[in-house]
Amino acid sequence: MAQNDRVVAGIDVAKDKVDACIRSLSLRQTCPSGAQGRRKLMVWLRKHQVGRAVMEASGGYERVWAKVLREAGIEVRIVDPKRVRNFALSAGRLAKNDAIDAEMIAWFAETFSDAPSQAYNAAHEELQTLVKARLSLIDFRMRLVSRSEHAAAGLVQKGHAHILKSLASEIAKLEAAICAKVKSIPDFAERAEIIESVPGFAETSSANIVAGMPELGQVSDKIAAALIGVAPYDDDSGKRRGERHIKGGRRWVRNAIYMPCVGAATLNNPVLKAYYQRLIAKGKEPKVALIACMRKLIVILNSMIARRQKWDPGRYALS
Missing domain, CATH: 3.30.420.40 (ATPase, nucleotide binding domain)
Structure with a gap:
């Protein structure tokens, strides 16, 4: 057999x-x-x-x-x-x-034999490894900066300063490698160009999405939202109607694009900004509104990549 x-x-x-x-x-x-x-x-x-x-x-x-x-x-x-x-x-x-x-x-x-499995892609695995390494170093840098604020003057602060300088150099090297990798693969480059056409998203954010969400453009909007972990799930039983909460998904991707999404929804992207303000006007908590904007963004990116089209504010304006 x-x-x-x-x-x-x-x-x-x-x-x-x-x-x-x-x-x-x-x-x-x-x-x-x-x-x-x-x-x-x-x-x-x-x-x-x-x-x-x-x-x-x-x-x-x-x-x-x-x-x-x-x-x-x-x-x-x-x-x-x-x-x-x-x-x-x-x-x-x-x-x-x-x-x-x-x-x-x-x-x-x-x-769960019918569960979808992302096809193996060596180039994608390498890009994801580089992106995750960069995010880990940035997280370490943030924690070290926080500790340095409370460190005694002298040898400890000098040691922290030396490490922070080395971290900055290593992060820069990883960013250069990530940029080179994205540009070297036509599919990555095309996806990055589409993502970067969205106001509020630049090279770093696009690389995070390319590395963390390879399924975009190939799955339904509901699956795309679930994969990144911004799909709300019901919590009902009988006549009780509980609050809907997001669960699961790829936390590292969600965390990586959270701040760019904040900037897009509050400053840089007229479509997401209008949507965010409308949700706030309806009484939604700011964080709930931001998660809704992130979900809307992923849905939009899913459509853009599927159609191989760049950002069009007229097409994606929210009624």
């Missing part, structure tokens, strides 16, 4: 090993990290004709294994650990260890 998607392996990745489970065949395997362990896993997967391997995002440890699996012709899906854990809890599986996790990943993948 040829490799096919019906044979699914759940793989739990740790720093020094992986645990794999083919739940449909009641089979398990543990392999150490390193070249020998990877070869052992490939032999085992091929023996049992696995066509799809599913693993959780695990801080980067999964990348090497995913690369090897893809090179072997096995489809790879990277899933959210929170979704798998919530799935396990909903099934009454309270125990947790690596072997159990591998089984739960396999069960999750079998249950």
Whole structure:
């Protein structure tokens, strides 16, 4: 039997090993990290004709294994650990260890086999790595600046100043690399140009969106809003009508474009500004109005990228 998607392996990745489970065949395997362990896993997967391997995002440890699996012709899906854990809890599986996790990943993948999976793109992964690295350094810089305000004068402040100078240099290098990467890939460059045509969004913001939302232009507006985590969810039961709240989504992308969206909604973008002011006039809290503007923006960008059209205030003016 040829490799096919019906044979699914759940793989739990740790720093020094992986645990794999083919739940449909009641089979398990543990392999150490390193070249020998990877070869052992490939032999085992091929023996049992696995066509799809599913693993959780695990801080980067999964990348090497995913690369090897893809090179072997096995489809790879990277899933959210929170979704798998919530799935396990909903099934009454309270125990947790690596072997159990591998089984739960396999069960999750079998249950949600039709869930969309973003096709692997090496260039996109590299861009996302650069963008996330930049955001991490900026976050570290902000925390260090906050600490420096309370540091005693002398050696500590000098040390902080030296580190901040180094951080500025490294951030600048990453920004140059991000810019070069976007320009080197025609699809990235086109998407960035479309995003940057929106008043209030420049190179940094467009790179965050290109890296964090590759699905834009290929999914429905509801899915686009859910992916970034600005889709409101009902909280009703019987006659009770609870407040709607946003949940889930890619927090790092949402956080990265929050401030640009604030600027667009309050200063730079006439369409979003009019929408924001209308919501405030209706009694909405400023933060609620800003999240609504972010949702509207993602919907607009989804349409713009799908149509390959730049910003047109007449087309996107909100009634």
